[in-house]
Amino acid sequence: MVGPRVLVVAGTHGNEVNAPWLLQQWERSSGLLESHGLDVVPVIGNPEAQRLGRRYVDRDLNRSFRPEWLEPDATTPQDQEIDRARALLHRYGPGGSEACVLALDLHSTTAAMGSSLVVYGRRLPDLALAAALQARLGLPIYLHEGDPAQQGFLVERWPCGLVIEIGPVPQMVLSARIIEQTQLVLQAALHLIAAAWNGRMLIPERLVVHRHLGSLDLPRDPQGRADALIHPELQGRDWSPLRRGDPLFLTAAGDTISFSGPDGVVPVFINEAAYAEKAIALSVTSKEEWPLSPKAPGALQDLLIRAQRGEPL
């Protein structure tokens, strides 16, 4: 019996080259990753941007999945990435010709995020899968929600979906270490999805999330140019709690601009190259331990079973 169909996306950003390399090698050598009976569909998110070696052509594909832009008759901007978002949804979305129930979107970052997960909002199947992955590998979860400036993420358009985010690695650099980390997390995710489908996923009672609070930009001059830098004592310290007074930015004159609080917030995506244009030097989060809803594992399993039966998602 073929299991539920799972979408694995690499190269949603065309200058993140490690996950596409992994999928390319997997295509040639199927033993590289075990699909555990799932019908895994690997796809390059933004092939045109990949060809150009750029994050995107017209706009960030991973901000282009806004529901109001994706209706067939929507009066929306026409560009490369919105067209691509529609095409991906049309084919692999919940009502698509090759409908996938779950999307794993593989990313890399110049920030020292290590191996981590990004979850959008609080959907029970997402939290169940993230919690199981955290219990298995120990990786941190960045819970992103409620930021009006950051919307339209790919995985939000599938009934269940996570971003796997690995760093640090420069854009356009193939790194054996980053590829190994990506492979490890992806392999664990496929194993756990198959386990959930079979009702055998081990579910922790609690999960630790780093809940998005907001983002900080570099100080800027009147022309909008960066007027200070991430402080070298902060660089690479993703996931380490900040305290009021900690060094945050450094000016060319050597003056330190300190963090003004509150104590204990946890920085993520420090100095991600692609976020400069979004006016994000780092984001800050609240580290929280949540009980996992007892309904969460069942919600994931139900979804997978319905998908495998071909029921509407």
Next chain:
Amino acid sequence: MVGPRVLVVAGTHGNEVNAPWLLQQWERSSGLLESHGLDVVPVIGNPEAQRLGRRYVDRDLNRSFRPEWLEPDATTPQDQEIDRARALLHRYGPGGSEACVLALDLHSTTAAMGSSLVVYGRRLPDLALAAALQARLGLPIYLHEGDPAQQGFLVERWPCGLVIEIGPVPQMVLSARIIEQTQLVLQAALHLIAAAWNGRMLIPERLVVHRHLGSLDLPRDPQGRADALIHPELQGRDWSPLRRGDPLFLTAAGDTISFSGPDGVVPVFINEAAYAEKAIALSVTSKEEWPLSPKAPGALQDLLIRAQRGEPL
């Protein structure tokens, strides 16, 4: 008395953002760098590529200074970078309206090159300045010459010129550490150029160069796609001698491809992001100690004095 005019170029590659930031801050706060009586002319090499956040628009500007492309009546490709190379030479070149005698070209790299110099060929003034900088700061010198696949470097079109190359840093990432290193080397270079002009440059008797031997590409499949990765044990080991049998590449299946010799060659620019398109995974060099020609310091001083007097260069 105003000293000789020195060109300082940043952003020759539009996605190398650290040196441009340093020059921008210097423009606003002249105390940031001491010009030691020199007439220093800071310029952004490729402003259009910088605006786009890309290395270049049509072709690599730092391969566009080929003499045969730069003649006024040359029948050459017309593109953004060749036009820019001509404009820079027309204004700041040896016969230009604001002729500069010497060019310092500030670069960054994703490779772990540390603070280093790149010298093109064996012109005596270049070697004198590089040797003095090495004696002062201890930094390594990569001597690039005789590679038919790599020609047309900016500094070759000035009577004296060096590249200052700092890494590792991702493309498009501002790094306080990289900027500090750039500032230190640039400051030392300006100090030494002024000292040479005044006949007070301390000159070592010898210099150590890493002479370019050639470049190695990743193994590729029949479609030209990378079929292996820089081995994690090689990553970051720029300037460390290789021995026959050392790990070089790693395949997706976990097989190591070893270095086949000769013993003792020294790798540089390991995994520089922008060199993938040039089919360069790393370059290899021969570490050599050379006596500095006794004529070298005088050649640099003569050049600077002639330039300062307005004599033809």
